[in-house]
Amino acid sequence: xxxxxxxxxxxxxxxxxxxxxxxxxxxxxxxxxxxxxxxxxxxxxxxxxxxxxxxxxxxxxxxxxxxxxxxxxxxxxxxxxxxxxxxxxxxxxxxxxxxxxxxxxxxxxxxxxxxxxxxxxxxxxxxxxxxxxxxxxxxxxxxxxxxxxxxxxxxxxxxxxxxxxxxxxxxxxxxxxxxxxxxxxxxxxxxxxxxxxxxxxxxxxxxxxxxxxxxxxxxxxxxxxxxxxxxxxxxxxxxxxxxxxxxxxxxxxxxxxxxxxxxxxxxxxxxxxxxxxxxxxxxxxxxxxxxxxxxxxxxxxxxxxxxxxxxxxxxxxxxxxxxxxxxxxxxxxxxxxxxxxxxxxxxxxxxxxxxxxxxxxxxxxxxxxxxxxxxxxx
Amino acid sequence: xxxxxxxxxxxxxxxxxxxxxxxxxxxxxxxxxxxxxxxxxxxxxxxxxxxxxxxxxxxxxxxxxxxxxxxxxxxxxxxxxxxxxxxxxxxxxxxxxxxxxxxxxxxxxxxxxxxxxxxxxxxxxxxxxxxxxxxxxxxxxxxxxxxxxxxxxxxxxxxxxxxxxxxxxxxxxxxxxxxxxxxxxxxxxxxxxxxxxxxxxxxxxxxxxxxxxxxxxxxxxxxxxxxxxxxxxxxxxxxxxxxxxxxxxxxxxxxxxxxxxxxxxxxxxxxxxxxxxxxxxxxxxxxxxxx
Numbered sequence: 217x218x219x220x221x222x223x224x225x226x227x228x229x230x231x232x233x234x235x236x237x238x239x240x241x242x243x244x245x246x247x248x249x250x251x252x253x254x255x256x257x258x259x260x261x262x263x264x265x266x267x268x269x270x271x272x273x274x275x276x277x278x279x280x281x282x283x284x285x286x287x288x289x290x291x292x293x294x295x296x297x298x299x300x301x302x303x304x305x306x307x308x309x310x311x312x313x314x315x316x317x318x319x320x321x322x323x324x325x326x327x328x329x330x331x332x333x334x335x336x337x338x339x340x341x342x343x344x345x346x347x348x349x350x351x352x353x354x355x356x357x358x359x360x361x362x363x364x365x366x367x368x369x370x371x372x373x374x375x376x377x378x379x380x381x382x383x384x385x386x387x388x389x390x391x392x393x394x395x396x397x398x399x400x401x402x403x404x405x406x407x408x409x410x411x412x413x414x415x416x417x418x419x420x421x422x423x424x425x426x427x428x429x430x431x432x433x434x435x436x437x438x439x440x441x442x443x444x445x446x447x448x449x450x451x452x453x454x455x456x457x458x459x460x461x462x463x464x465x466x467x468x469x470x471x472x473x474x475x476x477x478x479x480x481x482x483x484x485x486x487x488x489x490x491x492x493x494x495x496x497x498x499x500x501x502x503x504x505x506x507x508x509x510x511x512x513x514x515x516x517x518x519x520x521x522x523x524x525x526x527x528x529x530x531x532x533x534x535x536x537x538x539x540x541x542x543x544x545x546x547x548x549x550x551x552x553x554x555x556x557x558x559x560x561x562x563x564x565x566x567x568x569x570x571x572x573x574x575x576x577x578x579x580x581x582x583x584x585x586x587x588x589x590x591x592x593x594x
Numbered sequence: 595x596x597x598x599x600x601x602x603x604x605x606x607x608x609x610x611x612x613x614x615x616x617x618x619x620x621x622x623x624x625x626x627x628x629x630x631x632x633x634x635x636x637x638x639x640x641x642x643x644x645x646x647x648x649x650x651x652x653x654x655x656x657x658x659x660x661x662x663x664x665x666x667x668x669x670x671x672x673x674x675x676x677x678x679x680x681x682x683x684x685x686x687x688x689x690x691x692x693x694x695x696x697x698x699x700x701x702x703x704x705x706x707x708x709x710x711x712x713x714x715x716x717x718x719x720x721x722x723x724x725x726x727x728x729x730x731x732x733x734x735x736x737x738x739x740x741x742x743x744x745x746x747x748x749x750x751x752x753x754x755x756x757x758x759x760x761x762x763x764x765x766x767x768x769x770x771x772x773x774x775x776x777x778x779x780x781x782x783x784x785x786x787x788x789x790x791x792x793x794x795x796x797x798x799x800x801x802x803x804x805x806x807x808x809x810x811x812x813x814x815x816x817x818x819x820x821x822x823x824x825x826x827x828x829x830x831x832x833x834x835x836x837x838x839x840x841x842x843x844x845x846x847x848x849x850x851x852x853x854x855x856x857x858x859x860x861x862x863x864x865x866x867x868x869x870x871x872x873x874x875x876x877x878x879x880x881x882x883x884x885x
Contacts, residue, residue: 328705400696402697459840474841479827494837528734558755
């Protein structure tokens with residue numbers, strides 16, 4: 217789960233990493249009650265998950281109250297790369313002497329974590345990595361050892377931080393690692409981390425991703441979840457034990473197993489069709505799952521045909537067939553359904569479907585081709 | 595011969611009194627896997643399918659010193675503890691069925707296993723089967739037939755499907771390994787490929803990867819140095835960026851983990867890239883690998 221800037225900064229604040237004072241607002245009407253206590257100038261910032269909000273006009277420097285209100289009203293409700301702005305922050309502006317980049321990230325290739333630091337703060341780090349990788353320090357962190365003061369000092373030396381400020385920077389780095397570990401993050405990024413002419417550090421922006429597998433031991437994080445339109449349905453599906461992702465095609469897919477589901481989508485694409493979704497029903501053959509799956513994918517009105525691709529391993533094909541017949545009876549579906557059943561109890565499953573309106577096929581290729589054809593209405 | 599599990603496997607089941615574990619204990623036993631003991635803290639003295647249950651791995655090992663493999667079925671938040679307990683008890687092969695293990699936990703356990711020279715497979719593996727020898731996990735036994743093709747896949751359904759495709763064409767499997775769908779895995783493609791290359795019973799290997807992570811690309815150097823042919827299939831070629839496709843590991847982040855980067859790396863290493871499963875028999879014949 218990704219956090220918004222202000223959410224990440226709340227975490228920084230809790231761990232003692234300095235952030236500017238700010239007010240978080242969720243509507244224009246909250247503006248009149250906002251305390252005017254930040255001084256001017258202030259920065260008005262859209263809170264979105266997508267990158268590049270500055271270029272899109274989602275970050276503005278306001279020199280007085282009037283400007284702040286104007287920018288606030290502009291930014292609240294605007295759309296940045298398809299994401300609607302529903303939360304806006306008004307933050308103190310700090311004097312910047314120099315900007316840095318600092319992050320800790322999961323590194324699967326090196327089997328641990330990597331700390332990245334650069335003097336090119338405020339830039340997109342991917343771009344720096346491409347154009348001048350020598351400007352980035354990559355420090356591998358062994359999870360059995362952890363991030364220790366010697367790592368933090370090395371960052372200070374690399375960034376040419378004045379000696380008198382190295383200890384303050386080290387503290388920030390060690391705190392960043394502590395919060396990264398304690399909260400099961402896969403990314404904790406400060407970009408930029410700034411130093412003021414007085415020598416104080418501030419985290420001006422934050423990016424954090426928490427490992428979804430670890431959400432069960434961080435229940436309090438649920439309060440930070442913000443779901444957009446499609447994500448709401450995906451979340452609902454998850455609660456029913458289905459793994460569903462909406463796409464923009466017209467062939468609905470129901471498959472058991474994530475790998476096979478992806479392979480099915482690939483095949484539909486290969487033969488010139490467009491999958492409407494990814495859907496993994498998992499290993500169970502409970503009829504209710506099939507009912508839920510059909511109900512969810514047919515909410516998308518672009519769906520013109522359904523391809524059900526089941527390999528019965530643990531799941532038995534006759535159970536799937538029974539569930540499917542129950543589902544069709546219950547939700548009275550009119551769309552053409554193509555089904556491929558193979559594996560355990562295949563014969564029994566197919567026998568149950570004989571004489572029904574379902575199109576049974578014996579290969580994945582045949583199923584993909586037929587469902588594409590039926591989606592076109594020919 | 596086979597890899598990782600065979601007739602010499604002496605199995606422990608951690609979390610044996612759980613619903614899934616006890617159900618599959620029965621199926622594994624029926625298949626002929628030698629299961630010596632189970633562990634569930636607080637359940638010492640009970641039996642599951644006539645398998646004695648102990649409180650700790652050390653206790654089980656003290657009673658059955660010949661245990662050389664364990665399978666882990668505990669809930670995700672207990673997996674790190676269970677894996678480390680098995681590593682500490684020096685069990686050489688650890689097969690982790692538990693899915694959705696927190697990333698930080700698995701990184702730590704994986705690193706410890708490597709340090710101690712212990713094989714960890716999973717998390718989120720459907721299991722490993724060496725047909726007619728042993729089954730560890732929950733793979734549907736009827737789907738697999740003895741033969742000379744090694745398979746290694748991240749996904750369960752793909753593992754069954756590969757075997758089914760091979761069997762219909764008259765081939766069979768030396769061992770089928772599910773390496774798991776979790777974001778952090780113990781053994782990765784390269785590790786398993788090395789074992790297959792050394793196994794006299796295996797004549798060719800099929801690997802089935804998917805988007806997300808770097809484990810497919812990391813197999814590049816191994817494939818370059820292999821004596822045996824490798825056929826590779828990658829799922830998720832049309833998956834959109836930033837969307838997690840079911841498996842916790844299957845997500846394309848930035849430019850990392852795309853199907854194309856995996857296909858390019860594997861092709862360059864000399865693997866035969868499969869577009870569909872149905873072409874497998876044909877490609878095997880082209881490589882002079884007969885049933």
